[in-house]
Structure formats: structure tokens, C-alpha cells
Amino acid sequence: MRILELDGAWNVRDLGGLPTESGGRTREGLVWRGDALHRLSSKDRDLLFGELGIRLVIDLRTQEEQLIHPPVDIPGVQTVNFSILPEGKIGREPFPVAFPSDLARVYVKNLTEGTAAVARTFEAIADEVAAGAGALFHCAAGRDRTGITAAILLDAVDVDRREIAADYVASNHHLSQVSKRLAENPIYHNDTHTAEDVPPLQAAAIESFLELVDMELGGSVNFLQSAGVPVEAIRKFTADFVLPAG
Structure with a gap:
């Protein structure tokens, strides 16, 4: 896992180099996760879309969010x-809570509301990886929506869940900067919470989330299949993205 130190985004990192249960390792430089990209510097853009070869950006935010901070436009x-969340939901419901078990339940609700978005994200990333190109998916803070999407993707290719949890909590690396970024946007505020209330992530939240996915949705692979991703596409992505043991 490689965290990028950028000028205009605080939560961008590579999902490569993570060990799988079978002894393999995810390939580096292909699948990236991040936060909103609207303030990237020219140096950031040269790195991401030049040196690193990212050719696809998947924006998981709502249209409402994009009106305030538009998506990147890179030749x-x-x-x-x-979009994972329904339009009109952000800022009108309590900000995700700090208790891991409760947050895990919020995540499952987000996942089921955004089933089509997560499935399409998986398929789009798989297509880019098959072509040897890089893909980056992001939401606003790169923590919650991006976190559950990353967890499903990594779990589907059998990444060790301890490593999935480690990737998840890596979003605490620049927590203060991410919180300030959210505070700039009024739609992340409501009557009881503000963006400044963003708590540090705990591994137990994503661990509990994956356990709920197992119990209620039959696991990550079954979730993707039920969402319309063919099992052969999941197998091919695994073969493309995971370097075998040895």
C-alpha cells in the first residue's frame, strides 16, 4: 500500500502490494483509491495521469456534491x-457514527443502496486492469463510500481481511486535512453534526461490515454476482490483479 503525498488531495493510495489468503499479492500501480480531486495541482496531475498512467477516474459522489466541486477534466x-448514495441524502441524515458496529450497519445500508454503483465500479476497474491501465475511484473524503468499495473489491479477490482493515484505517493518515476539506462544503453539515466531527476510523468498523456482508449478502463475491457481475469476470479480474504465490 503506497500513500501519495499530493498538494491537492489527502487520501490517495495504491491498492497494490496487499497479500491474499492464498499467498499471492495484488499488483501495484493499477488500482487507486482517493478523495475528491478538484484541487489537484499541476504537479499532482502530472504524477497521477502522466507518470502513474491512471486513465480512468470513477467518481462515487452524488450530483449534488459535484455541482459544488466538479469532477476532474483531464485530456x-x-x-x-x-453515485453510491441517493441524491438528497447527504447532510439531511446524521453523519456516520463513531461506534464501529453502528457504522458497519450504516455501511451495509450504503452498499445495498449503491449496489449498481459498486458493481459498475468493479467492472470498470476490471476492464482497465485487463488493459494494463490504471484506475482511481474516489468520493469526497475517500473514507466511507470509497472504503466500502475498496473492501468489497479486495475481499472479492481474497485479500487478507487484516490487510483490508489496515488499508481502511490508513485514511486516518491525514484526518485533519480531510476534515477541513469536508468543512469547506456546506452540504456535509446538518443540525446535529458537522464535517469537523469526523472521527478516526477503527478497524473494527470495516471488519464488522465484511462480517455483515457475509451473513446478510452471502459474501463479497456473491454480492457482486447478485448485482450482475458475471463470476467469470470476477475470476478474470482476480487473475489480472493478483500475482500468484511464488
């Missing part, structure tokens, strides 16, 4: 929008 880079 030669495709940007698509697969």
Missing part, C-alpha cells in the same frame, strides 16, 4: 460517475 482520462 486523455475518462471520468465516470457511479
